[in-house]
Amino acid sequence: MYVSHLSLLDFRSYEAADVELEPGPNAFVGRNGRGKTNLVEALGYVATLGSHRVANDAPLIRAGAQRAVVRTRVVRGERASTVELEITAGKANRARVNRGQLGRARDVLGILRTVLFAPEDLALVKGDPEGRRRFLDQLVVQLLPRAAGVLADYERVIRQRSALLKSLRGHRAAGRSPDLSALEVWDARAAQLGGQVLAWRIALVRAAQPLLAAAYEQVSDADGEARMTYRSSVLPDGLVPGNEELEKLLAAAIEEQRPQEIERGQSLVGPHRDDLALALGGLPAKGYASHGESWSMALALRLATFRLLGGGVDPIETDGVFWDPDHGSDADPVLVLDDVFAELDTRRRERLAELVVPARQVLVTAAVPQDVPGELMGARFEVTPGQVRRA
Numbered sequence: 001m002y003v004s005h006l007s008l009l010d011f012r013s014y015e016a017a018d019v020e021l022e023p024g025p026n027a028f029v030g031r032n033g034r035g036k037t038n039l040v041e042a043l044g045y046v047a048t049l050g051s052h053r054v055a056n057d058a059p060l061i062r063a064g065a066q067r068a069v070v071r072t073r074v075v076r077g078e079r080a081s082t083v084e085l086e087i088t089a090g091k092a093n094r095a096r097v098n099r100g101q102l103g104r105a106r107d108v109l110g111i112l113r114t115v116l117f118a119p120e121d122l123a124l125v126k127g128d129p130e131g132r133r134r135f136l137d138q139l140v141v142q143l144l145p146r147a148a149g150v151l152a153d154y155e156r157v158i159r160q161r162s163a164l165l166k167s168l169r170g171h172r173a174a175g176r177s178p179d180l181s182a183l184e185v186w187d188a189r190a191a192q193l194g195g196q197v198l199a200w201r202i203a204l205v206r207a208a209q210p211l212l213a214a215a216y217e218q219v220s221d222a223d224g225e226a227r228m229t230y231r232s233s234v235l236p237d238g239l240v241p242g243n244e245e246l247e248k249l250l251a252a253a254i255e256e257q258r259p260q261e262i263e264r265g266q267s268l269v270g271p272h273r274d275d276l277a278l279a280l281g282g283l284p285a286k287g288y289a290s291h292g293e294s295w296s297m298a299l300a301l302r303l304a305t306f307r308l309l310g311g312g313v314d315p316i317e318t319d320g321v322f323w324d325p326d327h328g329s330d331a332d333p334v335l336v337l338d339d340v341f342a343e344l345d346t347r348r349r350e351r352l353a354e355l356v357v358p359a360r361q362v363l364v365t366a367a368v369p370q371d372v373p374g375e376l377m378g379a380r381f382e383v384t385p386g387q388v389r390r391a
């Protein structure tokens, strides 16, 4: 698929911008702080309903404006879809698909798929588990749009359950014996939704693992194998339980942790506490990998994602959960390389350019034209504050 048109209204630094894009490579060149990342962030938002830079929507709306609008035209095979997304801070976002009624933002999921690689991705390797959980969940949602509702419900249940745990802790501190019946209702919801989230993440990691190993080999000179493993305190080592078992395992773990949970006023088990372990040559990437290896790992994660979304998922490997019958047709996600070439040495630069050139559409941003490899120059745009012009 590819994006043929993008227009922004009051999104980040853009009051109004209109860009006609081409299939194949597109390069956006402009000095730092001019709005290159803002532009690609808007596309990422249409694909995932989230930003790779911020956890809430407020910064996406131009300072002083009430709401932002992102409009895109996505071409997949013979079909073109238009998506219009309205972002309002503190209120539910709304969307319109193909000039239909304004409806739920979630209705746009599945229309555009993007994979973005940016220097911030180094945090996937070196940073906290939260970033890796978000990475997994954004991928789950791109593969299976209906997962967005379950993920949101799970987050809400954990928030409310934690609030209840805090109040129970208060009761206990005041010498009253807490009434646990309300908690049991939340426990059951947390286990049910959490078990589903676990099942998706595990299926995803299992399907992505061979793609990650292959991608790492392609982008790095090192011989060590790259591995990703899902880490959850409720998973027995080496076992891959089915969906129902996951719910039961989680329910049992929640019950077992209850005294500590009340004591701390927090939900201590479940997918919101899990991690994605990344390893190189048998050692954890975090804390062991060199700077260059960490870069290669982050890049390999994104390339693996690109291939996974582009049809590399085998329905058997994922128990069929992510299988979309339309998957193979022009499914390549839009690949975005935001300011990455400047950070790479010549060899990695050449290798990366070679790997991504065949993609259906690649958007590259750079501060200076010399940082865009020749074969990725394609359609060229100049980014100046608030404006994007075809050069």
Ligand SMILES: Nc1ncnc2c1ncn2[C@@H]1O[C@H](COP(=O)(O)OP(=O)(O)O)[C@@H](O)[C@H]1O
Pocket (backbone or CB within 6 Å): 011, 012, 013, 014, 030, 031, 032, 033, 034, 035, 036, 037, 038, 039, 058, 059, 060, 061, 062, 063
């Ligand atoms: N909500 C917002 N309202 C107005 N300006 C914003 C907003 N968010 C970011 N900016 C501005 O956008 C610029 C950064 O744009 P960015 O796309 O990150 O630059 P780069 O070209 O380096 O990728 C900064 O000048 C910042 O002040």
Ligand SMILES: [Mg+2]
Pocket (backbone or CB within 6 Å): 033, 036, 037, 038, 338, 339
């Ligand atoms: Mg930038």
